[in-house]
Amino acid sequence: TIPQEVIIKEVGPRDGLQNESVIISTEKKIAWIEKLTNAGVKYVEVSSFVSPKWIPALADADDVFRYLKRKEGVTYAGLVPNEKGLDRALRANVDEIGIFVSASDTHNRKNVNKSIDETLSILKDVVKTAKREGKSVRGYLSTVFGCPYEGHISIGQVERISNILLEMGVDELSLGDTIGVANPVQVKQVIRQLKTTIPTGKLALHFHNTRGLAAANIVAGLEQNIQVFDGANGGLGGCPYAQGATGNVATEDVQYLMESLGVNTGLSLKGLVQAAKYIAPHVGLELPSYQHRLAQKE
Numbered sequence: 001t002i003p004q005e006v007i008i009k010e011v012g013p014r015d016g017l018q019n020e021s022v023i024i025s026t027e028k029k030i031a032w033i034e035k036l037t038n039a040g041v042k043y044v045e046v047s048s049f050v051s052p053k054w055i056p057a058l059a060d061a062d063d064v065f066r067y068l069k070r071k072e073g074v075t076y077a078g079l080v081p082n083e084k085g086l087d088r089a090l091r092a093n094v095d096e097i098g099i100f101v102s103a104s105d106t107h108n109r110k111n112v113n114k115s116i117d118e119t120l121s122i123l124k125d126v127v128k129t130a131k132r133e134g135k136s137v138r139g140y141l142s143t144v145f146g147c148p149y150e151g152h153i154s155i156g157q158v159e160r161i162s163n164i165l166l167e168m169g170v171d172e173l174s175l176g177d178t179i180g181v182a183n184p185v186q187v188k189q190v191i192r193q194l195k196t197t198i199p200t201g202k203l204a205l206h207f208h209n210t211r212g213l214a215a216a217n218i219v220a221g222l223e224q225n226i227q228v229f230d231g232a233n234g235g236l237g238g239c240p241y242a243q244g245a246t247g248n249v250a251t252e253d254v255q256y257l258m259e260s261l262g263v264n265t266g267l268s269l270k271g272l273v274q275a276a277k278y279i280a281p282h283v284g285l286e287l288p289s290y291q292h293r294l295a296q297k298e
């Protein structure tokens with residue numbers, strides 16, 4: 001059996017744009033986010049409060065939050081790497097803080113210029129402050145299923161860092177297949193191991209679709225009773241500090257999958273496709289989303 005209902009969390013405005021060389025205007029980002037929430041999206045990762053030198057495409061995170069008209073019942077989240085990012089996020093009054101660390105030390109160093117242990121010690125304070133300020137915190141663990149630099153990542157390492165993040169007070173942990181190398185059997189193995197110490201209700205899955213296996217991996221997650229999946233509208237996305245990392249699985253493709261399985265998400269496929277159609281010309285790419293491509297032919 002699989003869950004009857006899942007939540008799809010939209011990371012397009014953050015993960016989707018961070019890897020793009022084009023700079024989308026603040027107004028267009030906001031218009032895109034509105035189209036997403038009009039399609040029923042209840043959770044959107046709006047931007048990230050990282051160094052603008054590292055991720056120029058999201059340098060306007062503060063302004064996106066400032067000018068965004070928030071809808072009741074929608075969680076508007078922001079990613080932060082350190083205390084400075086948290087200060088900015090708190091001033092922007094984000095609803096939820098996202099933090100991130102990698103399961104591979106090499107990827108972590110490329111991504112945030114620090115070892116895993118140094119990062120965990122920074123994040124411990126970030127989570128403490130965020131909690132004191134009444135914010136919920138989502139933790140991302142990257143390269144869970146493989147690293148572009150180190151290759152195989154042991155389940156033991158994933159379990160160790162996952163537990164450290166949860167002990168810090170992270171409310172939900174999103175397991176990232178940063179470079180899209182996971183397969184369904186591996187997903188099953190990793191989740192079955194984590195389930196021995198972590199309730200499934202605390203876990204989410206974040207798949208990049210680099211090799212076309214995201215949908216199969218999501219089904220493997222569903223079969224393990226995971227109920228939260230990340231997607232990026234249009235299939236945009238990637239990590240600029242992970243060689244070969246490409247798009248997240250498209251939210252509308254996850255939606256199609258859930259509809260075909262009879263799993264409720266509260267999202268409108270049509271609305272998601274319209275949102276993808278809106279952002280496509282601005283990023284100037286042919287979007288990897290299957291549903292967007294099908295709609296182009298109609």
Ligand code: HMG
Nearest residue numbers: 049050051054081084085111112113140142143176178239
């Ligand atoms: P650093 O250069 O080692 O940091 O970067 P630093 O502390 O020495 O600071 C350097 C400069 O940045 C200073 O400014 C700081 O003030 C400034 P300067 O004195 O040179 O003018 N700075 C900041 N400015 C604004 N906001 C901040 C901030 N922090 C420092 N928060 C740092 C370290 C962590 C800042 C940098 O490496 C960084 O920003 N990295 C972000 C990388 C990133 O965003 N990667 C993608 C997100 S993770 C991901 O995509 C994976 C995920 O999707 C899951 C998955 O797919 O697996 C989540």
Ligand code: MG
Nearest residue numbers: 015176178238
């Ligand atoms: Mg990602």
